[in-house]
Amino acid sequence: MIYRIKSTEPACQYELMAARDALEVIQGKWRIPIVISLTYGTKRFGEIHRDIPDISPKMLSQELKALEENRLITRTLYDRMPITVEYSLTPLGMSLQNLLVELRNWGRHFRKEIVGN
Template identity: 70%
Template sequence: MNQKEEVCQHKMLVTRDVLEVIQGKWRIPIIVALTFGNKRFGELQRDIVDISPKMLSQELKVLETNKIIKRKLYDSMPVTVEYSLTPLGLSMKKLLDEILDWGVHFRKEIIGK
C-alpha cells in the first residue's frame, strides 16, 4: 500500500468515527441546543421540536458515552439533572458553525428560504 492509499484509509477511518458520534436526526440539534448553555431534560425537549422523550433519553446517553456531553445530578427534591457540553463537545464549535452555515446555504439553494 502506498502512502496516498494509507492517508486515504486513515481519513476514511476518522470520518467514520466522527459520523458514528454525530449521525442521526437528533444528535447535532441536541449539541447545538447545549451551545446556548446548560439545560435540563425538559428544556432540551422544548428546544428540539418533535423529539420524543424516549429518543431524547437514548441520544443523550450516546452523547454522554462518547464524552460529548456530561450529565450532572443535583441533590434536590425532586432530583434535578442538567446536561452540558464537555470540553470535547465544545471543541466541535467550528464544525457546528460550518454545518449551520452550509445549512443556510442549502436552504437558499434548494428550498428558496
C-alpha cells in the same frame, strides 16, 4: 465502533476512518440538534425538549445517553428535592462548535440553492 477501511493510499485510509468515526458519534436526526441546544448553556431535560419539541422523551433520553457515552456531554445529578439532572457540553463536545458553524452555513447555502429561501 471504529472502522477499518482498506485503501491503497494510507493517507486516504486514515482520513476515511477519521470521518467515519466522527459520523458514528454525531449520526442521526437528533444528536446535532441536542448539541446545538447545549451550546447555549447547561440545561435540564425539559429545557432541551422545549428546544427540540418534535423529539419524543424516550428518544431524547436515548440520545442523551449516547452523547454521554461518547463523552460529548456530561450529566450532573443534584441530590436535592426535587432531584435535578442537568446536561452540559464537555470540552470534547464544545470542540464541535466550528463544525456546527460550518454545517449551519452550508445548510443555509444548500437551502438557498435548492429550495430558494
